[in-house]
Amino acid sequence: MQMELYWQAVKRNDARFDGIFYLGVKTTGIYCKPSCRARTPKRENVEFFPTPESAEQVGLRACLRCRPRDINIVDPHIVKLIRASELLDGWEAPNLKLLAAELDVSPFHLQKSFKEIFGVSPKKYYELKRMERFKRELKSGSDVTTAMYEAGFGSSSRLYGKAAENLGMTPAEYKKGGKGVKINYTIPDCELGRILVARTIKGLCNVAFADDDEELINNLNQEFPNAEIVKDAKVLKAFVDEILKHLSGKENRLDLPLDIQATAFQMRVWDILRKIPYGETVTYSQLAEELGDKKKVRAVAQACARNRIAVVIPCHRVVGKDGSLSGYRWGVERKRKLLEAEKNL
CATH class of the missing domain: 1.10.10.10 (Winged helix-like DNA-binding domain superfamily/Winged helix DNA-binding domain)
Incomplete structure (x- = not known):
C-alpha cells in the first residue's frame, strides 16, 4: 500500500512527499523528487528510493530540472503518517490511542489525517496489510493454516470473517484460483434484452445484459475459467424474480447477497x-x-x-x-x- 501511496503522490506532483522518497526512472537513468514537473513516467519504469544515495548506488543520476538533492525541509506531518503506517505493519493489533501517543498527536487528528493521505483509517489499513500478507503467503506455496498465522490472524474464524470482503471467496478457493466453485446461471428476457444472472452458493457473482446468449455465456466462462458452470433456472428463480420486478419498476430496492472479487x-x-x-x-x-x-x-x-x-x-x-x-x-x-x-x- 505504501508503494501505491508513493505512486499517487508522483502523479499529483505532491510536494508534501519531497524528501520522503525519490523516484528513479529506469528508461532515463534519472531520479527525481515527487513534485518534479517532468512528464509522468510509466509505472512499470519507476522504482522508489528512500534517499538520493540509494538511487545513485544503482547508477541513477539526479534530475537537473527538479534538483532532488536540494531539499531543506521535509514535511513533518507526512513523516509522522508514514511512521504510523510502519508501526501498524509491525503491530499484532491496531490501537488508535497507542498509535497517537507514539506519534504525539491526538487520536482524532491521526484518524482524520491518516485517512486523508492513505484513503482508509488506520484500522482498515492494518486489516488490508494483513490480508495482503496472507495472499502473498498463499501464492508463495504456503498452506492456508501456515499463511493464516504468518499473516497475523489468530484464528480461522477471524480470517474467514474477512475473506468474503477481501477475496470474494474462501482462502482455499482463492489459492486454487476459484477451481471447485460451482456457479449456476440462467438467461431470461427483460426490458433491456437478454440478462444473465449467475450465483455461487454465497450470492450473486454476475449480472449482465447483452443481445444474445452466446456473448453472455462466453463472458461468464472468461471471468470464471476454473469454475463449474451449470445452467439452472430453478435455483436462480428467487434472484431473477427480484431483479425483473426491479427492472419493471415494481420493486425499488434490491438487497440481494453478493459473492464478488474486488480491491x-x-x-x-x-x-x-x-x-x-x-x-x-x-x-x-x-x-x-x-x-x-x-x-x-x-x-x-x-x-x-x-x-x-x-x-x-x-x-x-x-x-x-x-x-x-x-x-x-x-x-x-x-x-x-x-x-x-x-x-x-
Missing part, C-alpha cells in the same frame, strides 16, 4: 453505489468527494466500469459532471433507459 477501494465505491436512492443520480466527482479525495474521480470511474453486477450494484446511477451518461459496461443506451424508467416512476 478494497472498489468495495468502498460499490458500497456507496448501493446506497444511491432509486431514481437519483450522483456524479463521479461527488463519489470521489464522499470517499475523502476529490482527485480520485478517475479511480472512481474505473471502479464503476469494473462492476460485474448490473442493477444490483447500480453503477448506472453515476453520471458525468455535466449530466452526461458517459460509459456503461452494458451500453450507454441501456443506461439511459434504466435512468429514464427510474425517474418516471
